[in-house]
Amino acid sequence: MVHVHKFDTVIVGGGGAGLYAALEASKKCKTAVVSKLYPQRSHTGAAQGGIAAALGNLEEDHPDWHAYDTVKGGDYLTDQKAAQVLAEDAVKVVYDLEHRGLAFSRLENGKIAQRRFGGHTNNFGKGPVRRACYAADRTGHMILQTLFQQCVENNVEFFNEFFAMDIIMDGNRAKGVSCYEIRTGDVHVFYAKAIMFATGGYGRVFMVTSNALSGTGDGPALVAKAGLPIQDMEFYQFHPTGIYRMGVLITEGVRGEGGILKNRHGTPFMEEYAPTLLDLAPRDMVSRAISEELLKGNGIRGDKKINDYVHLDARHLGRKLIESRLPDICEFCETYLGIDPSEHPIPVQPTAHYAMGGIPTDIDGRVHDGKRVIEGLYAAGECACVSVHGANRLGTNSLLELVVFGRRTGKHIADYVQGVDSPSGDASGADTVISRISSLRNKKTSKPIGPILQKMKQTMMEQVGVYRTESEMEQAIQTVKSLRDEMGGVVLQDSSSNFNTEVQSYFEAENLLLVAHSIAVSAKNRQESRGAHARSDFPERNDDEWLKHSLVRMKGEIDISYSSVDVSRWEPKPRTY
Amino acid sequence: MNVTLAVERFNPETDKEPYIVEYDVEVDENDRVIDALLYVSENQDSTLGFRKSCAHGVCGSDAMRINGVEKLACKTLIHDVTDEQNSKITVEPLRHYGVERDLIVNHDVFMEKYSKVRPYFIPASPAGSEEYIQSPEDRLRIDEATKCINCGACYSACPILETNPNFLGPQALVQAIRFVNDSRDKGLEARLDVLDNPNGLWGCQQKFECTKVCPRDIKITKLINQTKRTVEKYRKERGEKVNKGE
Numbered sequence A: 001m002v003h004v005h006k007f008d009t010v011i012v013g014g015g016g017a018g019l020y021a022a023l024e025a026s027k028k029c030k031t032a033v034v035s036k037l038y039p040q041r042s043h044t045g046a047a048q049g050g051i052a053a054a055l056g057n058l059e060e061d062h063p064d065w066h067a068y069d070t071v072k073g074g075d076y077l078t079d080q081k082a083a084q085v086l087a088e089d090a091v092k093v094v095y096d097l098e099h100r101g102l103a104f105s106r107l108e109n110g111k112i113a114q115r116r117f118g119g120h121t122n123n124f125g126k127g128p129v130r131r132a133c134y135a136a137d138r139t140g141h142m143i144l145q146t147l148f149q150q151c152v153e154n155n156v157e158f159f160n161e162f163f164a165m166d167i168i169m170d171g172n173r174a175k176g177v178s179c180y181e182i183r184t185g186d187v188h189v190f191y192a193k194a195i196m197f198a199t200g201g202y203g204r205v206f207m208v209t210s211n212a213l214s215g216t217g218d219g220p221a222l223v224a225k226a227g228l229p230i231q232d233m234e235f236y237q238f239h240p241t242g243i244y245r246m247g248v249l250i251t252e253g254v255r256g257e258g259g260i261l262k263n264r265h266g267t268p269f270m271e272e273y274a275p276t277l278l279d280l281a282p283r284d285m286v287s288r289a290i291s292e293e294l295l296k297g298n299g300i301r302g303d304k305k306i307n308d309y310v311h312l313d314a315r316h317l318g319r320k321l322i323e324s325r326l327p328d329i330c331e332f333c334e335t336y337l338g339i340d341p342s343e344h345p346i347p348v349q350p351t352a353h354y355a356m357g358g359i360p361t362d363i364d365g366r367v368h369d370g371k372r373v374i375e376g377l378y379a380a381g382e383c384a385c386v387s388v389h390g391a392n393r394l395g396t397n398s399l400l401e402l403v404v405f406g407r408r409t410g411k412h413i414a415d416y417v418q419g420v421d422s423p424s425g426d427a428s429g430a431d432t433v434i435s436r437i438s439s440l441r442n443k444k445t446s447k448p449i450g451p452i453l454q455k456m457k458q459t460m461m462e463q464v465g466v467y468r469t470e471s472e473m474e475q476a477i478q479t480v481k482s483l484r485d486e487m488g489g490v491v492l493q494d495s496s497s498n499f500n501t502e503v504q505s506y507f508e509a510e511n512l513l514l515v516a517h518s519i520a521v522s523a524k525n526r527q528e529s530r531g532a533h534a535r536s537d538f539p540e541r542n543d544d545e546w547l548k549h550s551l552v553r554m555k556g557e558i559d560i561s562y563s564s565v566d567v568s569r570w571e572p573k574p575r576t577y
Numbered sequence B: 001m002n003v004t005l006a007v008e009r010f011n012p013e014t015d016k017e018p019y020i021v022e023y024d025v026e027v028d029e030n031d032r033v034i035d036a037l038l039y040v041s042e043n044q045d046s047t048l049g050f051r052k053s054c055a056h057g058v059c060g061s062d063a064m065r066i067n068g069v070e071k072l073a074c075k076t077l078i079h080d081v082t083d084e085q086n087s088k089i090t091v092e093p094l095r096h097y098g099v100e101r102d103l104i105v106n107h108d109v110f111m112e113k114y115s116k117v118r119p120y121f122i123p124a125s126p127a128g129s130e131e132y133i134q135s136p137e138d139r140l141r142i143d144e145a146t147k148c149i150n151c152g153a154c155y156s157a158c159p160i161l162e163t164n165p166n167f168l169g170p171q172a173l174v175q176a177i178r179f180v181n182d183s184r185d186k187g188l189e190a191r192l193d194v195l196d197n198p199n200g201l202w203g204c205q206q207k208f209e210c211t212k213v214c215p216r217d218i219k220i221t222k223l224i225n226q227t228k229r230t231v232e233k234y235r236k237e238r239g240e241k242v243n244k245g246e
C-alpha cells in the first residue's frame, strides 16, 4: 500500500541534529520527523566526552580561540567563516540545552563543568584549555534525551521505524522522500517544501568502528543516488582509542583527565610525536603515532602488524576520579575486557569513528553542488559537510556541530517554507522504491549478504585506513566495485510485510557500498597528506594544488570536481603541536 | 566455539503460536550475543526479526530475555551465558509489551506510559542569560535516573504488571523521578497526580525484579521507595492523605 503525506518540512533522522531542527521548525511550520530508529536510539546517545563551548567557567577562553583551533585542527581545509559561526553559536546552544534541562556535571560553584580535550588551546595554540562541557562520560546520551523530551513536550510528529529510500527531485528542487515503513511494509511518500537529512555517520564501512550498526550512510548515499555530489569523502577520522578488536570507544576524556598512551616498553610515546600537546594532540596525529609504533614492533604483541594494539594507562588517576568522571568507561572495560581501568591499562587500537565528509551544505544547512543551492534540500549533523571539520575533526566539536547546525537549519527552514508553494505529487512518487523491492524478490539464485559486507569492511580497513597508498586504494576500488555487482545476486527471502527487517538490511548494505566506493575513489584522487588523509606515497600537505574541497558524483560515470576553501581569516601554516 | 541459539519466533501475520528455532553458530566466547544474532541474519536466516543499533549497551534497542533473564544482547558476552556443560542459549522477546515479530516488541505501550509522567524539564524559575546554578550534590541526586536508556528490561521483569497492566511500571517511574529530584525543576508538584496514584508509585510492591535486571545498574526500587516517602511527607505537610486507592 502507498500513503501520501504533505508537510511543510520533513526531517529524516532523529539524532541530535534532526531533533534540534525539528524543535525549531515545528514552532512555525508543519513538521514531520521520519527515523529508521526510535529517536532515543540514535547514535548521538553514544557520545561520551563532551561538547565544546568557550564558556570560560574555569579559565579564560574565547570563541575566537575555539574557531582558530577548529581551523588548525582541520589542517586548514575548514571553511573559516563556518568555524567562527560554530564557535560563536556554541555558547548560546550550550546554555539553551541547559535551559531545556540537560544534566551537565557541575563545578563547586554550580556552573557547568569543563575539561580538556585534544587540540583545544588558549591563545591560538599556547597550551591546553578546559573547553569541553560534559555530563560525566554520557554527554551525548544527555543531549539526545533532553532533545527527545523536548520534542515530546512540543508534540513533534514522529514517523518512527520509517526507512528513507529515495529522494524525489523536480529539476533542481527536492520535493519529497519515499520511505519504507518497517512495521507494515507500506511505502509512504512525503511531499514537502523542505527536506532535511540528519542521518548520521557511516563507520560501518570499516571493520573496527565505534559507530552503531545503523550508521550506514543512508543520507549521503541517497543524495548521491539522486545525482548530486558528496564532499570530502576521503576524510574519515580514526579515533586513537577503541577497545582492541571491538572498536567500542574509550573517550578522549580519559586522556583529557590525564590518561597516557604507552607502548610495550611502557614508554609514553606521544612525547616523540607531539612534544607540546602530547596525548592531547589531534586525533589524526595520535592515530598515526599509534600506527607507527605498531609497525615498528612497539605494540603490545610486538609483531609489527597494523592490527596490534597499545595501552591507555589511567591507573595513576586513581579509582575515585575514574569512577566519578568516567563511570561508563569503567563499565565498558569490565563488560568487554573484564578489567578495572584503575588497576589495568586498557588495550586500545584506532577505531573508525567520524565522517568529516558528507552532503555539502552552507552554514544554514542548505545543500549545494559546489556551484548552486539545491532548492528545498537541507542537511546537518554528521551526514553533512559544512565544512567545519575540514580534514580532521577535533573532539567535542561534533556534538557541537549537531546542535549548532541542526538549530540553524531548523530556523532557516521555518522561514524558507513561508515563501514557497507546496510541491505537487501523488502516489506515483513511490514507484521507484516499489519496483526496486519487487525486483529483488523475483530472482532465482540467492547469496547471503554477510560475506559481501565482511569483505567490504576488511578491504576498507586494510587498504583505505589510517595509511594509504595508490596501489592499495586501486585494489580497494576494484574490490568494492565487484562487491556492488555481487549485490545483484542477493535475493530477499522474507516475503512477509510486517517488520520485514531484511528489506532494510539490503538497502543499508547497498548504501554502505556506495559510500565505501566514494571514499576509496576520493582518497585515491587526492595526491597529498592532509589531516586524516595520510598517504605514504604523498607524505606532505600540498596547498598549491590541494587546498580545495573535492566533490564526487557517483551516479553514472564517477566524476570529481572541486570547490574553494574559505581561508579568509587565518593563513594556512604548517600544523605542529 | 559452537553455540546453539534457541530463538523464540512468532509472526502474528502467519503463526498461531510462538515456536522455537535453533541456530548453530560458530562464535568466539568473547563475542556478544548480538554478534551471534547478526551472524544468523546475515548468513543463515535473513527472516529473523530483532532490533539493534549501538552494539555497546547505550541505546536500549536490544533488550531481550536471554536464558530467561532480561539483558541487552550487546552487553552480554557468550561466555557470560554458556559454560562447559551447556552451549545452548535461549533467546526470547521482552514480556508485557506484546510481540510484533520474533524478538521485536510493541513500542506504543512504552510511549503511552512514558508521556504520562511529563518526562521533560519544567523549570521552577525562568532562565537567565547563563546556566541555572546547581550544586554538585544536587546534580548527584539525579545521576542514577538520568542514566536510563529506555530499554524496557525493567518493564518486562516487573511481576506487578502480570496482574495489573495499568501500573505505570518502573521505566516511566524512573523518568518521573529523574525530574522530581532535579533542583531546577518544579519536580513533584508537576507530577503529583500520576505519581500519588494506585497505578503510580503505590502500584510498586518492592519486588526488586526491575533493579536486578537494569543494564544501567539503576537502583530502581530504591528510587521508588525514596519518592514514596517524599510524597508522604508532602501530603502530611499539607494535612492531606496519599492516594493509595485503599
Ligand SMILES: Cc1cc2nc3c(=O)[nH]c(=O)nc-3n(C[C@H](O)[C@H](O)[C@H](O)COP(=O)(O)OP(=O)(O)OC[C@H]3O[C@@H](n4cnc5c(N)ncnc54)[C@H](O)[C@@H]3O)c2cc1C
Binding pocket: A012, A013, A014, A015, A016, A017, A018, A034, A035, A036, A037, A038, A039, A042, A043, A044, A045, A046, A047, A048, A049, A050, A051, A052, A139, A140, A162, A163, A164, A165, A198, A199, A200, A201, A210, A211, A212, A214, A218, A219, A249, A251, A353, A354, A380, A381, A382, A383, A395, A396, A397, A398, A399, A400, A402
Ligand atoms: C562512541 C562515540 C562517541 C562520541 N563522542 C563524542 C563526543 O564526546 N563529543 C562529540 O562532539 N562527538 C562525539 N561523537 C560524535 C557524535 O556523537 C556524532 O557525530 C553525532 O552524534 C551524530 O549525530 P547525528 O544527529 O548526525 O546522527 P545520529 O545521532 O547518528 O542520528 C541519525 C538518525 O538518522 C536516522 N536515519 C539514518 N538513516 C535513515 C534512513 N535511511 N531513514 C530514516 N532515518 C534514518 C536514524 O534513525 C537516527 O535517528 C561520538 C561518536 C561516537 C560513535
Ligand code: SF4
Binding pocket: B147, B148, B149, B150, B151, B152, B153, B154, B155, B170, B171, B174, B213, B214, B215, B216, B217, B218, B220
Ligand atoms: S530503568 Fe534500567 S531497565 Fe528500565 S528502561 Fe531504564 S535502563 Fe532499562
Ligand code: FES
Binding pocket: B052, B053, B054, B055, B056, B057, B058, B059, B060, B061, B062, B063, B072, B073, B074, B075
Ligand atoms: S544495541 Fe544499543 S543497547 Fe544494545
